[in-house]
Amino acid sequence: MARAVSSNRKLLNTLIAWTIGLIIFFPILWTILTSFKTEAQAIADPPIFFFFDWTTENYSVVQERSNYMRFLWNSIIIAGVSTILGLIIAIPAAWSMAFVPSKRTKDILLWMLSTKMLPAVGVLYPIYLIFIQLGILDTRIGLIVVVMLINLPIIVWMLYTYFKEIPGEILEASRMDGASLKDEILYVLAPMAVPGIASTLLLNFILAWNEAFWTLNLTAAKAAPLTAFIASYSSPEGLFFAKLSAASTMAIAPILILGWFSQKQLVRGLTFGAVK
């Protein structure tokens, strides 16, 4: 039976939720505000919050200096294709681990996760040399493969967790009705796991979008995504915080909008199976 909650308690909960939300969102808000300031206002002490002469000059400078659309396009291709490719590989992998587990399944899952524990810089040189040999340095295809591989353990783990929530009897029943393995995954499992697959897709798209180490180290001019675009505005010898903030806002805007529109799906997927 649902517990009655007093209106005062509701108000308090709402206040706490908004406060936590604002604290989490504050760095992004501050970045957006700074992008509309002059460089002098950006470093003012005490900091200026809302009451300043808003200017779009930084955005004009950034647009003039950088080919934003090229960086954006590279980000979309790298994040999008690597996520889809990762799902294509991870769905059958997670299916086999969830529904046909062997005695080594748990070990394999742990081993996959352990690859995420290695500091990326430790394998920079080997991967760089492989890229040179294959001629895929500064190409989108090379980055798609690397980003897909580094996110694959997370995709498999997330899908495995979602698939474990689906009763195996349903799949058994479909098999008894004559469904092939392909039919079982495509027409029985996938529709039931749509919220989980969707949230995995969204979360991994965000991770791939924000990936900075490999995208900075394996690109030059042609395949560089928005992470390189932001890095080009950071400087230890010169105060360009307002321009850096404008570049950051432009880089996070697409993913922020995507997250905003798909937040229902994300929350639904992330809490899938949490309450039984």
Place this chain on the structure above:
Amino acid sequence: MKLRNALIAASAIVSVAATAASADELTIATVNNGDMIRMQGMTDDFTKKTGHTVEWVTLEENVLRQRVTTDISTKGGAFDIMTIGMYETPIWGANGWLVPLDDLSDEYDADDILPAMAGGLSHDGTLYAAPFYGESSMIMYRTDLMEKAGMEMPEAPSWSFIAKAARAMTDRDEEINGICLRGKAGWGEGGAFITAMSNSFGARWFDEDWNAQFDTREWSDTLNFYKNMMDDAGPPGYATNGFNENLSLFQQGKCGMWIDATVAASFVTNPKDSTVADKVGFALAPDNGLGVRSNWLWAWALAIPAGTKKEAAAKEFIEWATSNGYIELVAEKEGWANVPPGARTSLYKNPNYKKVPFAQMTLDSILSADPNNSTVDPSPYVGVQFAAIPEFAGIATEVSQEFSAAYAGQQTIEEALAKAQALTNDAMEAAGYR
């Protein structure tokens, strides 16, 4: 007449085709600072003159350093030109990783490059990178606060004068700090400053047998002097301040003096960003009467990685970007105060440039730093605020972390120096120097 027109048209087509056929697309890795960004805006002039086009890869200094080091050491070939500094150039030149720039055209006038810059960017007398701009360090001070303190800044002050002035200018109620200096960990941040300062106190990183020298009185004097002065007259949290933090403080009128890169002069005198633009004076970095001043020497320079397939076009670009012609182009479009400083002798003879308030002090500072003779006692390394050996960046980063911890009061200076001594000797032994 028809024949003549046909011939002219044919020769024009041939000439355009020839230019197009020989035109290359250069990929250039560079650092994000005002002068480099300005150069990117001028690239059309280069393309118009040569037909070559340019793709820029602009990165933050530390990211750039890691990125180009990975590429050149693996012969990746991602870049046709790299922006590197005085630290990397002699090491990479010795490794055979860079194309020697010993065949630049007569028109380029390589002899016009400031000798200190050419020396720091060479290995065994061969130039491996052409300086785009050079810098030293100097004192920038508030003329009004100095006057209020009843003192007058000499052109070449001593450390004792600076400490006295710093304490006299400090006004904690008004949030005025007498002096702002780098304390942030990092070999290129606080590490660079304290190394240059230690030179003037008679300290050095290594003796002639590559033994660390942090157990000497000179290093102890340097760190104690720095900490006492900064505790009395520096800004709160100075142990984490680098160039940008001090620039911000100075521009807001919260520093009486700031000793840092000469390129900062154009920032602090720019009324658009600085609240004290019309109250800034300049002086040479301080000394201790030992014959060595505490200013450093640095250049951002353009180099060609060995193995690039576009060497000829890359040399054309370097000749264009580091020439007197480029300086004149910038002067014409953005004024003499914005030309890249510190690279060419002739710039400092130019009457138009002499009118820029910080021009002469920048030159004097650059000329007073000698990378081949930077310490009072002899040392086995080249470099003023660094030792040009591959191991230095790693060691100096750790050493500067120990120093910053001492500035912040997390350990004593003696403890920091003892740790620096041990870790430096260990690293040098592991690298086979000792």
